Amino acid sequence: MASDAIAVNGNEKEPSYLEYTGKGRGLKSWITSTDHKRIGILYLCSLLLFFAVGVVFGFLMRLELIAPGRTIMDPQTYNQIFTLHGVIMIFLFVIPGIPAVFGNFFLPILIGAKDVAFPRINLLSWYLFVSGGLLAILSITLPGGSADTGWTFYVPYSVRSGTNVTYTLFAAFMLGFSSILTGLNFVTTVHRMRAPGMSWFKMPLSIWSLYATAWVQVLATPIIGITLLLVAVERWFGVGLFDPALGGDPVLYQHLFWIYSHPAVYIMILPAMGVVSEIIPVFARRTIFGYKFIAFSSIGIALFGSLVWAHHMFTAGMSDTGQFVFSILTFLVAIPSAIKVFNWTATLYKGSIELGPPLYYALGFIFLFSIGGLTGLFQGTLAVDIQVHDTSFVVAHFHYVMFGGTGFGIFAAMHYWFPKMFARMYNQKAAKVAFWFLFVGFNTLYFPMFIMGWLGMPRRYYDYLPEFHIYHFISTIGSWILITGLIIMFTNLIRSLRKGKILTEQNIWGGETLEWRVPTPPPHENFEHIPTITEGPYEYKQNEEPQLEEVK
Amino acid sequence: MNTQEHAVGQVHRDDISSRMGMWLFLFTELMLFGGMFFLYSVYRFTNAEAFHIAAKELNTLIGCFNTAILLTSSLTMALSITALQKDKKKLSIFFQLLTIILAFGFLVNKYFEWATKFDHGIYPGSDTLLAMESGEILFFGLYYVMTGLHGLHVVIGAALIAVMTRLTAKGIINKDSFVKLESAGLYWHLVDIIWIFLFPLFYLIA
Numbered sequence: 001m002a003s004d005a006i007a008v009n010g011n012e013k014e015p016s017y018l019e020y021t022g023k024g025r026g027l028k029s030w031i032t033s034t035d036h037k038r039i040g041i042l043y044l045c046s047l048l049l050f051f052a053v054g055v056v057f058g059f060l061m062r063l064e065l066i067a068p069g070r071t072i073m074d075p076q077t078y079n080q081i082f083t084l085h086g087v088i089m090i091f092l093f094v095i096p097g098i099p100a101v102f103g104n105f106f107l108p109i110l111i112g113a114k115d116v117a118f119p120r121i122n123l124l125s126w127y128l129f130v131s132g133g134l135l136a137i138l139s140i141t142l143p144g145g146s147a148d149t150g151w152t153f154y155v156p157y158s159v160r161s162g163t164n165v166t167y168t169l170f171a172a173f174m175l176g177f178s179s180i181l182t183g184l185n186f187v188t189t190v191h192r193m194r195a196p197g198m199s200w201f202k203m204p205l206s207i208w209s210l211y212a213t214a215w216v217q218v219l220a221t222p223i224i225g226i227t228l229l230l231v232a233v234e235r236w237f238g239v240g241l242f243d244p245a246l247g248g249d250p251v252l253y254q255h256l257f258w259i260y261s262h263p264a265v266y267i268m269i270l271p272a273m274g275v276v277s278e279i280i281p282v283f284a285r286r287t288i289f290g291y292k293f294i295a296f297s298s299i300g301i302a303l304f305g306s307l308v309w310a311h312h313m314f315t316a317g318m319s320d321t322g323q324f325v326f327s328i329l330t331f332l333v334a335i336p337s338a339i340k341v342f343n344w345t346a347t348l349y350k351g352s353i354e355l356g357p358p359l360y361y362a363l364g365f366i367f368l369f370s371i372g373g374l375t376g377l378f379q380g381t382l383a384v385d386i387q388v389h390d391t392s393f394v395v396a397h398f399h400y401v402m403f404g405g406t407g408f409g410i411f412a413a414m415h416y417w418f419p420k421m422f423a424r425m426y427n428q429k430a431a432k433v434a435f436w437f438l439f440v441g442f443n444t445l446y447f448p449m450f451i452m453g454w455l456g457m458p459r460r461y462y463d464y465l466p467e468f469h470i471y472h473f474i475s476t477i478g479s480w481i482l483i484t485g486l487i488i489m490f491t492n493l494i495r496s497l498r499k500g501k502i503l504t505e506q507n508i509w510g511g512e513t514l515e516w517r518v519p520t521p522p523p524h525e526n527f528e529h530i531p532t533i534t535e536g537p538y539e540y541k542q543n544e545e546p547q548l549e550e551v552k
Numbered sequence: 553m554n555t556q557e558h559a560v561g562q563v564h565r566d567d568i569s570s571r572m573g574m575w576l577f578l579f580t581e582l583m584l585f586g587g588m589f590f591l592y593s594v595y596r597f598t599n600a601e602a603f604h605i606a607a608k609e610l611n612t613l614i615g616c617f618n619t620a621i622l623l624t625s626s627l628t629m630a631l632s633i634t635a636l637q638k639d640k641k642k643l644s645i646f647f648q649l650l651t652i653i654l655a656f657g658f659l660v661n662k663y664f665e666w667a668t669k670f671d672h673g674i675y676p677g678s679d680t681l682l683a684m685e686s687g688e689i690l691f692f693g694l695y696y697v698m699t700g701l702h703g704l705h706v707v708i709g710a711a712l713i714a715v716m717t718r719l720t721a722k723g724i725i726n727k728d729s730f731v732k733l734e735s736a737g738l739y740w741h742l743v744d745i746i747w748i749f750l751f752p753l754f755y756l757i758a
């Protein structure tokens with residue numbers, strides 16, 4: 001142990017993870033640290049930088065679409081920008097968003113462990129993440145420009161495009177590897193490092209969802225790895241595994257791509273559902289309703305979610321039987337998702353609700369995710385899918401689920417755990433104002449896409465017919481409101497890092513899970529003594545706040 | 553497995569965790585190759601005849617020889633672990649080196665095999681290959697990609713074992729702490745088992 005880092009009082013107080021520097025100083029003490037909390041912060045910083053880039057690309061795209069015809073960029077640039085927007089947002093923000101940041105930071109604390117099972121592999125995963133991210137973004141500057149294939153890299157175009165598709169493919173490959181390592185770490189940690197007494201059904205629900213996610217990360221990600229690698233090999237050596245000119249089958253590429261990329265949306269949404277499951281009972285001051293149902297629905301989603309990939313390809317050529325089976329399975333996935341939503345609302349029912357900022361974002365999640373989820377069922381219906389396939393209806397659905405869902409989940413997690421992570425309090429009023437901007441902006445931005453998609457506006461198009469103008473116009477206005485909300489939210493949080501009220505209390509929200517029983521900010525090794533767990537994670541019986549009498 | 557006592561202090565060692573991590577990693581490798589086996593099965597189903605003809609091009613004898621080499625190397629790998637468990641450090645190092653030599657032998661064979669194909673003008677994008685039927689192009693595409701990726705795994709595996717040999721010589725891997733060597737061994741067996749599937753699927757279908 002580095003003795004210099006021990007606080008002035010000697011052994012009385014363990015240094016917090018922010019103070020404990022290990023071997024190096026300054027930046028070096030961060031980028032060489034294997035402390036799961038520091039790695040979580042590293043992920044947070046790099047992830048938010050990438051997010052900012054993704055937002056700028058999204059903003060430019062919307063700006064281009066504000067009026068028909070050319071507005072600010074040419075079609076080729078537009079193609080590259082929507083590709084990068086997709087690649088960055090998916091691989092660099094939404095997929096690692098909660099597992100790599102909040103999972104890394106809180107998973108060991110929540111199960112009563114000192115670190116993850118493989119701390120060095122954990123750090124390696126961050127390096128892969130950053131390298132992959134930089135590779136994707138820096139490919140813009142290379143001759144030929146960044147990929148213009150869309151984030152799905154469909155062959156044969158991705159084999160023939162003159163842009164630097166290979167770099168983006170490799171970036172995605174590295175990011176996938178990073179994601180695998182995180183998943184591998186979490187599965188092992190959850191199996192092996194739970195505190196004494198923490199049986200499976202005493203784990204917090206966010207651990208259940210991270211655990212389910214980790215399995216999907218481990219088992220599904222290699223498939224996209226090999227698929228993207230095959231496209232790269234095809235570009236380099238002209239091996240014709242997917243190229244129809246050489247006998248290959250491009251539809252097989254789509255299958256392989258979605259075998260990963262559909263489970264990947266559950267990698268994205270499950271951890272956010274876990275966060276919501278943590279926040280709701282804390283702010284409703286109630287034991288969560290239907291603990292086991294929520295826990296098993298996480299596993300159910302991971303399981304069924306891995307079997308529905310071909311619903312992305314109903315129009316790509318598939319047998320009727322295949323379509324039927326994949327449509328049924330798609331409907332089945334809705335069941336565990338709905339179980340969660342019902343249980344959350346049931347938890348709120350007759351709770352003594354305190355409307356803190358994290359709950360705002362969590363409720364935003366439930367509302368937006370429900371819209372996103374239900375419109376997903378439209379597309380799972382075979383006949384309707386023919387109408388809406390590849391229209392902006394799909395774009396709207398996806399953003400409602402992934403941004404309205406996971407994005408708001410990430411924001412909820414940030415507001416929920418920020419005081420614990422940095423021992424500072426942000427301005428709660430500003431956080432709520434930011435929420436309303438985000439919420440209103442979000443709906444203004446994406447809801448018109450449902451309508452114009454239904455009316456036939458194709459996705460990814462640079463230009464459009466005049467009758468769609470009004471929807472695009474409203475949508476672009478929405479993007480400005482949304483970005484205003486983002487600016488308010490992040491300014492508030494970043495400002496609070498220095499100027500926020502200093503916190504010393506362990507349990508600011510009144511939560512019952514383990515992270516609220518360690519000092520703020522958590523000490524270097526989390527626990528002085530590993531706690532012994534005797535009760536479930538959401539037992540609010542000793543809560544000081546009186547439970548309201550039932551009024552008939 | 554519900555509760556896990558933690559060793560107090562800095563050194564946290566949990567061999568079961570390490571083994572579990574390795575197995576999970578092997579699952580990812582299986583899925584990685586699984587993607588390609590999936591492609592193989594679909595293309596063979598649609599181009600059964602062409603696969604049959606193209607497979608005649610491969611040299612079954614070299615394939616058999618390489619299979620024997622790899623199987624033997626798995627044996628020597630297992631022996632090296634057993635030797636270490638019985639505290640016979642030198643013997644263990646000997647077996648590890650033997651495994652590396654066998655891996656090298658496999659790669660040399662592979663090199664000659666590929667080189668012959670190249671001489672015959674059969675390589676991705678070559679005129680000879682492009683003149684063939686599309687099913688045969690697919691066969692050789694899969695052949696090069698799958699055996700190539702497998703070869704890459706052989707190289708990585710051999711390098712991994714070399715590191716283990718060094719650690720064994722230094723005494724870091726010893727009778728009481730051999731989980732690293734065991735994990736390297738697991739990886740090596742995976743490389744072996746993938747070949748066990750590649751061999752009949754490419755060489756024995758003619």
